[in-house]
Amino acid sequence: xxxxxxxxxxxxxxxxxxxxxxxxxxxxxxxxxxxxxxxxxxxxxxxxxxxxxxxxxxxxxxxxxxxxxxxxxxxxxxxxxxxxxxxxxxxxxxxxxxxxxxxxxxxxxxxxxxxxxxxxxxxxxxxxxxxxxxxxxxxxxxxxxxxxxxxxxxxxxxxxxxxxxxxxxxxxxxxxxxxxxxxxxxxxxxxxxxxxxxxxxxxxxxxxxxxxxxxxxxxxxxxxxxxxxxxxxxxxxxxxxxxxxxxxxxxxxxxxxxxxxxxxxxxxxxxxxxxx
Amino acid sequence: xxxxxxxxxxxxxxxxxxxxxxxxxxxxxxxxxxxxxxxxxxxxxxxxxxxxxxxxxxxxxxxxxxxxxxxxxxxxxxxxxxxxxxxxxxxxxxxxxxxxxxxxxxxxxxxxxxxxxxxxxxxxxxxxxxxxxxxxxxxxxxxxxxxxxxxxxxxxxxxxxxxxxxxxxxxxxxxxxxxxxxxxxxxxxxxxxxxxxxxxxxxxxxxxxxxxxxxxxxxxxxxxxxxxxxxxxxxxxxxxxxxxxxxxxxxxxxxxxxxxxxxxxxxx
Amino acid sequence: xxxxxxxxxxxxxxxxxxxxxxxxxxxxxxxxxxxxxxxxxxxxxxxxxxxxxxxxxxxxxxxxxxxxxxxxxxxxxxxxxxxxxxxxxxxxxxxxxxxxxxxxxxxxxxxxxxxxxxxxxxxxxxxxxxxxxxxxxxxxxxxxxxxxxxxxxxxxxxxxxxxxxxxxxxxxxxxxxxxxxxxxxxxxxxxxxxxxxxxxxxxxxxxxxxxxxxxxxxxxxx
Numbered sequence: 001x002x003x004x005x006x007x008x009x010x011x012x013x014x015x016x017x018x019x020x021x022x023x024x025x026x027x028x029x030x031x032x033x034x035x036x037x038x039x040x041x042x043x044x045x046x047x048x049x050x051x052x053x054x055x056x057x058x059x060x061x062x063x064x065x066x067x068x069x070x071x072x073x074x075x076x077x078x079x080x081x082x083x084x085x086x087x088x089x090x091x092x093x094x095x096x097x098x099x100x101x102x103x104x105x106x107x108x109x110x111x112x113x114x115x116x117x118x119x120x121x122x123x124x125x126x127x128x129x130x131x132x133x134x135x136x137x138x139x140x141x142x143x144x145x146x147x148x149x150x151x152x153x154x155x156x157x158x159x160x161x162x163x164x165x166x167x168x169x170x171x172x173x174x175x176x177x178x179x180x181x182x183x184x185x186x187x188x189x190x191x192x193x194x195x196x197x198x199x200x201x202x203x204x205x206x207x208x209x210x211x212x213x214x215x216x217x218x219x220x221x222x223x224x225x226x227x228x229x230x231x232x233x234x235x236x237x238x239x240x241x242x243x244x245x246x247x248x249x250x251x252x253x254x255x256x257x258x259x260x261x262x263x264x265x266x267x268x269x270x271x272x273x274x275x276x
Numbered sequence: 277x278x279x280x281x282x283x284x285x286x287x288x289x290x291x292x293x294x295x296x297x298x299x300x301x302x303x304x305x306x307x308x309x310x311x312x313x314x315x316x317x318x319x320x321x322x323x324x325x326x327x328x329x330x331x332x333x334x335x336x337x338x339x340x341x342x343x344x345x346x347x348x349x350x351x352x353x354x355x356x357x358x359x360x361x362x363x364x365x366x367x368x369x370x371x372x373x374x375x376x377x378x379x380x381x382x383x384x385x386x387x388x389x390x391x392x393x394x395x396x397x398x399x400x401x402x403x404x405x406x407x408x409x410x411x412x413x414x415x416x417x418x419x420x421x422x423x424x425x426x427x428x429x430x431x432x433x434x435x436x437x438x439x440x441x442x443x444x445x446x447x448x449x450x451x452x453x454x455x456x457x458x459x460x461x462x463x464x465x466x467x468x469x470x471x472x473x474x475x476x477x478x479x480x481x482x483x484x485x486x487x488x489x490x491x492x493x494x495x496x497x498x499x500x501x502x503x504x505x506x507x508x509x510x511x512x513x514x515x516x517x518x519x520x521x522x523x524x525x526x527x528x529x530x531x532x533x534x535x536x537x538x539x540x541x542x543x544x
Numbered sequence: 545x546x547x548x549x550x551x552x553x554x555x556x557x558x559x560x561x562x563x564x565x566x567x568x569x570x571x572x573x574x575x576x577x578x579x580x581x582x583x584x585x586x587x588x589x590x591x592x593x594x595x596x597x598x599x600x601x602x603x604x605x606x607x608x609x610x611x612x613x614x615x616x617x618x619x620x621x622x623x624x625x626x627x628x629x630x631x632x633x634x635x636x637x638x639x640x641x642x643x644x645x646x647x648x649x650x651x652x653x654x655x656x657x658x659x660x661x662x663x664x665x666x667x668x669x670x671x672x673x674x675x676x677x678x679x680x681x682x683x684x685x686x687x688x689x690x691x692x693x694x695x696x697x698x699x700x701x702x703x704x705x706x707x708x709x710x711x712x713x714x715x716x717x718x719x720x721x722x723x724x725x726x727x728x729x730x731x732x733x734x735x736x737x738x739x740x741x742x743x744x745x746x747x748x749x750x751x752x753x754x755x756x757x758x759x760x761x762x763x764x765x766x
Binding site (some may be wrong): 407 | 675676
């Protein structure tokens with residue numbers, strides 16, 4: 001009984017904390033850029049449901065490669081770091097309302113080039129098809145007449161709905177099921193609700209690490225780059241982040257953080273000069 | 277038992293209700309402590325007494341809204357409840373009880389009309405659904421009943437649009453539509469203003485003249501005196517005194533009765 | 545994507561929203577009645593079970609319940625539920641209906657119960673004296689009055705249901721809100737949400753209008 005109470009209380013408190021968080025984020029504006037005296041607060045907008053880039057880690061804290069890298073950038077620039085976890089569907093509203101300064105959460109720039117001011121790309125990303133080991137699906141062509149799952153508002157989803165992407169392939173599917181999160185899509189794959197999942201290689205690796213019996217098809221669905229999206233026209237802020245990123249690459253911090261995330265390490269595309 | 281009614285006809289020796297040694301407890305509170313009551317055809321009996329004396333409970337036991345803890349209840353020739361030697365109270369089988377329940381009607385203090393039905397439907401529904409009688413016949417009878425209650429023009433009204441007195445008259449019509457052998461009234465005018473009380477009492481008086489068998493729990497002393505053949509004074513779960521209304525009201529034999537009637541006339 | 549295309553896509557989602565809405569009501573309104581009957585049952589274990597059922601349905605998020613109905617059998621018994629279908633309906637859709645109907649039946653049951661409990665005992669007594677059977681009393685006398693009493697609370701619940709249908713997206717049911725999310729993400733536009741909002745508003749306006757007409761039709765008595 002006590003335990004239940006304790007859990008209930010902590011849930012409530014977390015809720016309050018979050019409420020406080022967002023309020024704070026909403027009330028500050030980005031005008032304080034680089035004014036002397038007060039420290040600039042950099043508001044990092046991200047989705048807490050996108051491991052391993054940004055998620056609630058095993059300790060229950062906000063973490064992930066993007067979160068750590070952003071914190072390093074802030075430290076380098078002498079800014080205060082402020083996390084602004086948001087609902088992925090509301091990212092544009094959050095950004096344009098000034099609740100956050102950037103969208104930095106495994107955010108694909110391909111296809112959105114004109115919608116944001118983009119930083120340099122810091123990670124490659126490939127979209128793959130994940131199937132159970134005993135599946136008879138061996139190539140993309142085998143997906144004909146199958147049910148495929150994908151998470152809403154992801155690059156894999158966009159790719160499958162893009163005429164210049166894989167729309168044609170999608171039209172061979174029996175059905176494309178759209179999930180709120182990949183976790184549920186993966187569960188559905190496990191219980192036989194779908195035959196395959198279209199997913200970023202990094203997210204896919206993350207899922208397969210904790211669940212044996214699944215693999216990617218050799219055929220690649222598509223590839224793209226992750227970068228940081230700023231409000232259109234905020235070139236100055238973007239440039240400051242770019243400079244910090246490059247510096248962190250040079251001093252090895254970027255690599256150090258990357259090593260903590262073996263699922264994505266091989267896709268991190270920034271290398272110190274002379275190591276290309 | 278003394279019956280002072282001078283107009284006894286042959287079939288009026290018929291006993292409609294016989295209650296014997298009725299006991300009723302609510303928890304530890306003894307509400308009825310061995311009541312005997314016999315009602316003959318055509319009799320009008322008023323039950324008076326202070327509140328908490330058990331008179332309403334007696335009606336509720338007679339109409340099976342409350343179960344009894346000991347005793348015997350017989351309607352006409354049908355035994356409804358008996359008590360075995362071991363003290364177990366035995367009610368008759370369901371089918372028989374259903375028949376017995378058609379011998380009596382009850383008019384409530386709070387009318388308890390069905391608010392979602394028109395006046396006519398309130399009167400007609402039970403004969404139609406419970407007795408499964410012919411609709412035309414039932415409707416004709418219902419209209420006659422409403423006419424007698426002075427409510428012919430209210431047939432299509434809804435209870436919420438009627439005065440308390442009108443509602444109570446509908447309730448009486450509803451009870452009469454089932455053609456009961458005996459009609460119980462549980463303080464039928466207690467929820468009414470004085471001027472509305474009169475119109476209800478008039479109806480009851482008319483029924484008495486028509487030789488309707490009735491048992492009336494009431495606080496209207498002068499009415500009880502005028503309309504009944506027999507008056508029963510109850511107190512503390514006992515029948516303290518009963519008899520001819522002139523005797524009970526005019527020359528009560530028990531101190532408790534005198535006391536009660538005195539306090540009542542002082543109030544009035 | 546052009547605006548008319550978007551509108552058409554989302555209208556198809558709205559049809560699915562309405563379908564789920566209607567099926568849920570058709571199931572939960574009568575089932576709630578059965579739940580009240582069980583809760584008021586003299587057979588105590590049944591009454592307790594019903595109480596637990598209502599507590600769970602009201603005490604946990606509907607979204608979680610939907611996941612449990614769909615994935616539960618797989619985790620408990622190892623069934624490949626994704627392959628099930630009954631009468632040509634995917635188990636996915638059946639789980640969705642079970643989840644919505646059982647959840648809303650619990651809420652409706654509580655509303656009915658409060659309505660039934662608010663009925664004056666005199667109505668039962670009058671019916672008993674007149675010789676009505678128990679079913680006659682309940683269906684002819686009590687229920688019509690209870691309906692009138694609970695209608696405002698039911699209206700609230702029904703309007704909530706219109707909006708709750710968006711939870712169905714958790715099981716990939718493409719109702720209007722999940723389509724809005726998808727289109728909004730791929731078009732980098734807020735417009736689909738506005739359109740979804742307008743759809744919901746219209747739907748609830750119609751619902752409120754119907755319920756009001758129902759309430760009015762019962763205003764002939766107090």
